[in-house]
Amino acid sequence: QTSAKASQAARSVAPRSVASRRNVAARAGADRPLWSPGSQPPAWLDGSLAGDYGFDPLHLSEEPEMRKWMVQAELVHARWAMLGVAGILFTSIAAKNGAPFPDWYDAGKEAIKTSPAPLGSLIFTELLLFGWVETKRLYDLRNPGSQGDGSFLGITDGLKGKENGYPGGLFDPMGMSKNEASFKEAKVKEIKNGRLAMLAFVGFIAQHHATHKSPIDNLVDHVADPFHVTFATNGVSVPHFTEF
Known part of the structure; x- marks a missing residue:
């Protein structure tokens, strides 16, 4: 009972x-x-x-291990996207004001044409250097702190941060990571801006495919005729729309 x-x-x-x-x-x-x-x-x-x-x-x-990887992957892609988008906008604005910059979509091709080093040598050097750095970063991700002092001729000793993905020292000249509250806020701001930049870059690619112009040129054209120059009238985004 x-x-x-x-x-x-x-x-x-x-x-x-x-x-x-x-x-x-x-x-x-x-x-x-x-x-x-x-x-x-x-x-x-x-x-x-x-x-x-x-x-x-x-x-x-x-999965916890995959989550650690995804966090770092998003952070790295976000930072590259912010640099890329800022560079595209800067060179596009400068080109509109007479600077001799090519369209961002053709910038790589133009750089290869004028480079004193052969393309094969550039690719080999980048694979060697980037591969070494990314391998070190992967090992540190799997075992934080395993890549100790002096692992890169002592050059990286002054770049220690609080956690993976957030180097300190020269990369934190304003000491923002020293205050926990401001550090936490800065991390959120960075990833939010990075996500916006990744979406913006996808938009730049789509715009160039549709109009073969830079984002600044597209903006100028839209402002000049906002009712007739839109994503729906470029002949690609909304197929057959211009036929009606």
């Missing part, structure tokens, strides 16, 4: 425990900004990562 009562008590407590955990998770989701207001974030995205808004529909970061 005692065993039966204990079993019945366990069955009555179990649903309440599960419901309680769900309620706690729901409240946790409601207390943080999410990509879709009111949605339930995945259990593995608890809001501790910079720029975590609970978006992972393909479960790409569900």
Whole structure:
């Protein structure tokens, strides 16, 4: 009889425990900004990562080791995108003002034409140097701190940061990482701007494919005739639209 009562008590407590955990998770989701207001974030995205808004529909970061890799991959791509987008906009604006810069889409081709070094030598050198650096970074990702002082002739000793992906020293001249609150805020700002830059770069590629012009040229044309020069009238984005 005692065993039966204990079993019945366990069955009555179990649903309440599960419901309680769900309620706690729901409240946790409601207390943080999410990509879709009111949605339930995945259990593995608890809001501790910079720029975590609970978006992972393909479960790409569900495994802890893969999540570490995805965080670093996004960060590196975001930084390259910010540099690339800023460079495209700067050279496009300068070209509109008479500077001898080629269209961003042809810049690589023009650089190869005028380079004193053969293309094969450039590719080999980049593969060698980038491969070495990226291998070191991969080892440090898998085992933080394993790439100790003096691993690169002592050059990197003054670039130590607090965590993977965030070097300090010369890369933090304003000491922003010394204050935890400002460091946390800066990480969120960086990844948000980086995500915007990645989307912008995809837009630049799509624009050039449709119009064969730079983003600044597209903007100038749109401002000059905003009702007739749009994404819907370029003849590519919305097929057959201009026929009506």
